Amino acid sequence: MSLKENIEVKKVVQFLEEIKINIIEKELGNTFLPGLELGPNCIYIDYEKLLYPGDILHEAGHLAVTTSAERKLVGTTEIPSEWPTQGDEIAAILWSYGALHYLELPLEFVFHPNGYRDQSQWFISNFSSGTYMGLPLLEWMGLCLGKEKAEKEQKSPFPAMQKWLRD
Template sequence: MSTTKETKEVTKILDFLNNIGINVIEKQLQNDTFLPGLALSAEGIEIDFDKLLYPGDILHEAGHIAVTTKEQRNLIGTNEMPEEWPTQGDEIATMLWSFLASEHLNLPIDFVFHPNGYKNQSEWLIENYSKGNYIGLPLLEWMGLASKETSDTNNSLPKMVKWLRD
């Protein structure tokens, strides 16, 4: 078993995902996944801990599941899922969702927004989120996941109403 699974950050993430209803399946994956060691399916997030390079990517992939409607979540990884999934709007909402989840879990922002991801825009995202420019907030509000009200624990963050879209 890889030591990646045993880190306190990964344990926090896996416990959080279990609590909000996102299933994690540990399995051996092929080398052709979009992100090393991660794949999405109708069952949840598939993780190959031996191939996982950036554990923070687990939260980003969870965000894709979270912002997808319940009906479409059942189609992830099948030929029935629309080819344009995830849309650019979904991607924007996913990035904010993963930022808010990382804040909720008290993880360093660069744990999720690492320099080797986000099409070389991780610094830009970190800068914007750190300054309170929550790119994607209107989408998360429209999806019924977040509110402009501030969170109970951090008076500057948007409040998450729920973590999974209906």
């Protein structure tokens, strides 16, 4: 069975399209993550080369935490050379955890053993225990609420997301 037909991949692709991140199937050469490349508000996927479907959510996290103005520049020469920053990376990791929670997918789907510089188990352990490194950053971006603010506003705290894309 092709990864394109995988039930988890279909769930992820449908979700991303619902939140207005375009998925474009395309033949890709060598890319940083096999079978994936980011473009202006889109993710290019080469299902024949894709090794880890969870990487789709992580890459979507990069688009989601990027301002709408810069999101249109991703994959072009106009995107600032420092993009993504370390803060963007942390926010994308946390965003992908929020997406996993929302989609009811296992943490290992994104945090597979061959990713995150052999720190996948560390992320799984932290997130499973409710330790959300970088939460103030994601909250500052207006995407979610920490526990205290959520209680004040009578809304659900992270990992629930208030919105999926940064303005």
